[in-house]
Amino acid sequence: MIFIGPGSTLLGMKKFLLVPLIAALAFTAVPAHADTVPSLDRDALRTALTSLDHDEVSGALARVSGTAGSWRGSGGVARIGTSQPVDPNGRFRIGSITKLFTSTAALKLAGDGVLDLDQTVQHYLPDLLTPDFKPITVRQLLNHTHGIAGHTLPHKDPAWFLAHRYDTWNPLDLVRSGVAQGPRFDPGTRQEYGNAGYHVAGLVIEKVTGKPYADTIRSHIIRPLALHDTYLPGTDPRIKGPHAHGYEQTASGYVDVSEANPTLQWAAAEMISNAPDLDKFLSALLRGNFLTPTQRTELLTVPSAPNATHALGITRLPLAADLVVWGKSGDRPGYNSGVAGTLNGSRTLVYSVNTLHMGGTQPTTATKIITAAFS
Numbered sequence: 409m410i411f412i413g414p415g416s417t418l419l420g421m422k423k424f425l426l427v428p429l430i431a432a433l434a435f436t437a438v439p440a441h442a443d444t445v446p447s448l449d450r451d452a453l454r455t456a457l458t459s460l461d462h463d464e465v466s467g468a469l470a471r472v473s474g475t476a477g478s479w480r481g482s483g484g485v486a487r488i489g490t491s492q493p494v495d496p497n498g499r500f501r502i503g504s505i506t507k508l509f510t511s512t513a514a515l516k517l518a519g520d521g522v523l524d525l526d527q528t529v530q531h532y533l534p535d536l537l538t539p540d541f542k543p544i545t546v547r548q549l550l551n552h553t554h555g556i557a558g559h560t561l562p563h564k565d566p567a568w569f570l571a572h573r574y575d576t577w578n579p580l581d582l583v584r585s586g587v588a589q590g591p592r593f594d595p596g597t598r599q600e601y602g603n604a605g606y607h608v609a610g611l612v613i614e615k616v617t618g619k620p621y622a623d624t625i626r627s628h629i630i631r632p633l634a635l636h637d638t639y640l641p642g643t644d645p646r647i648k649g650p651h652a653h654g655y656e657q658t659a660s661g662y663v664d665v666s667e668a669n670p671t672l673q674w675a676a677a678e679m680i681s682n683a684p685d686l687d688k689f690l691s692a693l694l695r696g697n698f699l700t701p702t703q704r705t706e707l708l709t710v711p712s713a714p715n716a717t718h719a720l721g722i723t724r725l726p727l728a729a730d731l732v733v734w735g736k737s738g739d740r741p742g743y744n745s746g747v748a749g750t751l752n753g754s755r756t757l758v759y760s761v762n763t764l765h766m767g768g769t770q771p772t773t774a775t776k777i778i779t780a781a782f783s
Contacts, residue, residue, distance in 0.1 A: 443750035444730040445782065448477030452780035457483030460773055466662075467494040467652045467762040470777045471683035473691075474755040480683070484762065486652040488662050498650040499637055499682045500760040501670075502745050503738025506679040507606050509625050511550045511721030512693065514609060515703045516628040523616050525550070525706070532612045537587055544595045546612055549605035550720040551711045553596050557589040558604040563672055564767030566656050569741055570663065576643050577671040579607050599716040603676035606721075610675025621675050633692055638681040645669045647680055654742015657764040665742040665766070677738065683758040690747045691756055693722070694734060708734065727782055741766035744774055748782070757781040 457468055460483055467484030482494035517523035525547040530537060537544070541555070548554040559582045562568045586604045593600070610621040617624055622640040630638055637649065645667040655662040670678035681689075692698035693707060710719045717723050725733045725748060733755075735748030744763050749756035759777045 443732060443752045443754060445474075445476050445750060445755045448472060448479060448755075449780060449783075450477075450479050452783075453479055453777070454481060456773065456776035456780045457481055459776070460484050463657075463764065464771055465761050465763055465773050466655055468760065468773050468777065469494050469496045469498065469500075469652070469683060470757065470759040470781070471496065471687055472755065472757050472781050473687050474750070474753055476754040484652075486650075488653070488655055494652045494762075495650045497637075497682055497684055498652055499647055499680050500651060500745060500762075501647065501654070501738070501740040501743040502679050502681050502686065503673070503677045503740040503743065504603075505681070505686065505736045505738040505745060505747060506673070506675065506677045508693070508721040508736050508747075509629055509679060509689075510606050510609055510613075510621070510675045511707070512699075513613060513621070513624045513628055514546065514550060515699065515707060515720065517613065517616065517624065519700065519703060523612070529554075529608060529612065532615050533608070536583065536608070536611070538590075541587075541591050542595055546609065547706075547720070548595050548711075549609045549612070551709075551716075552599050552601050552605055552718050553711050553713050553716070554605045554608070555591045555593045555595050555598070555600075556583075556604045556608060557586040557592050558602045559585045561672070564741065566658070566741075566766060569665065569668070569766065570656075573665070573668040574645055575672070576669055577674075579610060579671070579674045582672070582674075583607050583611065596711070597713060599711060599713040599718060601718060603673065606676035607674055613675075625679075629689070633688055633698065635681070635685040635689060638679065638685045638689070640679055641670055642678075643669055643671055652760075652762050654740075654762050655764055656741060656766055662764070668741065670740075673740070677740065683760070686747050686758045687756055690735075690749050690758070691753070694749055694751050695753050731782065733782065737770075744771050746774065746778070748778070755781065 469482040471480040480496045482496045486492040486494050518525050528543040544554045613621040653666045656665050707720050710716050722734050733748045737746040745760040747758050761771050761774045
């Protein structure tokens, strides 16, 4: 275990081609089986976590595993104003990585014969969509080709967030606010990333099971994989257990934004986890027998919409002519995170960065971590 504190000496860093993996998803297609990773450069990973831009982030952690080498470490501080190091096994808000759990839950329900991914929203929730919507399948909800608009709340604006961080939101109300805007496009003709499809998917899961969507994630994913540090907080604004705090830098100082009621994100981005659990989860999805071969194929199928990159809650990320990884990013105030891995098990990356400015672009620290892990 390597803890890298804020005062550590910077190590020499190789020059890497910075690939904005996960955040910027415009890549040239390469064969899906390509997964040749370079030798693991542990010095580059250490450097990425010691060269933190303290105007951008307060702390970071990373975990690399796989047959081609492993490493874990952290940098910065868990609390501003202290020397407490970031725990590499600490929990963090995973944001939209939640989508990968929701899509997996849907795949599992389909395997149980409870849910049909090619059945329509209109069938499962006949009173939800207005007549101007063409038939939308559950699969299209999960691969972002549905055409349902999202809500327009400015949830990553600092002033709005601080005023509403403890509010409880009804997912049905959020969906209806998007539906009221009318279809954005005909289903299947475009891919447009957002939370709306996953809010509807959560409602569908609840309709077919008769239980909260969170129960399905617990029973079909968390318990079978023994993800002991992964949970769905519901209305609880806290992060339980050891964790690095997230902040918003303001003119009057740092505001701790770690606490927030996550019902606004719900089935799209509410969950809390840690690096070991996410490593185990992604590895189980990409390899092994947690999913059947058919389920894994469905998980990794990118739709034929123009320029599509997202499959079912996961994104295809070609990094080089001989390297394709599959991953997902997440972003909540104070937290930016990501998972990515190769199909052959040679490399899996999990990282979390504690940001100081919500709603911005991919943090430079995150890009450095990703580049160090895969270059």
